Amino acid sequence: MFLKEVSNAHQEFIPVLAKLNCFIFPLKVVDAFQILVAANKAVHLHKNGKMKTRSLYSEIIFNLSPTNNISEAFKRFGISDSDSAVHIVLVHNKDETLSIDNIISKVDGQQVGVDRVSDLTDVSKIKKLYKVAPQEEKCGSLLDAVVCRMATKDVT
Numbered sequence: 001m002f003l004k005e006v007s008n009a010h011q012e013f014i015p016v017l018a019k020l021n022c023f024i025f026p027l028k029v030v031d032a033f034q035i036l037v038a039a040n041k042a043v044h045l046h047k048n049g050k051m052k053t054r055s056l057y058s059e060i061i062f063n064l065s066p067t068n069n070i071s072e073a074f075k076r077f078g079i080s081d082s083d084s085a086v087h088i089v090l091v092h093n094k095d096e097t098l099s100i101d102n103i104i105s106k107v108d109g110q111q112v113g114v115d116r117v118s119d120l121t122d123v124s125k126i127k128k129l130y131k132v133a134p135q136e137e138k139c140g141s142l143l144d145a146v147v148c149r150m151a152t153k154d155v156t
Contacts, residue, residue: 002026002117004085006109022057022089023079024064027122028129029087030143032114037147038063039089060089066130066149076129085109085120 022039029035042059045051053059053070065073079086088103104111123142126132132145 002032002085002087002112002114003104003107003109004112004120006084006086006107022060022091024061024077024087024089025079025083026085026087026117026120028076028126029064029117030121030126030146032087032117033143034064034146034150035060035087035089035117037150039091041151043091056091057089060091063150066146066153068153087114087117 024035038060041063042051042056045059046056051059052068053062058070058074061077062070062073064077067073086107086109090100090103126142126146130146130149132142136145
């Protein structure tokens with residue numbers, strides 16, 4: 001779920017909701033697929049008992065980062081009080097019912113399609129964060145470069 005023009009990110013209920021969902025700062029997200037990759041990896045690590053963080057939702061944020069520094073991942077991809085846009089990731093079992101309306105009712109903002117997350121993307125910051133060289137963009141997309149770094153950051 002992607003929300004923009006959020007005016008109450010600083011209120012108390014956001015930290016409460018954050019324990020049950022994953023809130024991501026969308027300016028450093030190229031495409032919703034990037035978040036899907038991070039969530040898929042987090043669920044896989046969770047099922048295998050190999051997470052590097054304490055919760056599934058913090059693992060999603062950690063997996064978005066190009067580095068293995070957990071606190072840096074939260075600084076770069078977590079939300080802050082002044083953010084006016086937020087991408088909310090909900091993870092649940094397929095047999096569970098999902099109540100999105102409960103979340104939407106608590107956040108003052110406009111829900112837009114996840115395909116519009118790239119409208120807020122700061123391409124120059126993403127290139128710098130993931131160290132994408134101009135030469136690399138000639139043979140693939142920015143999304144390809146970002147997902148490649150996310151997927152291989154654990155490989156030594």
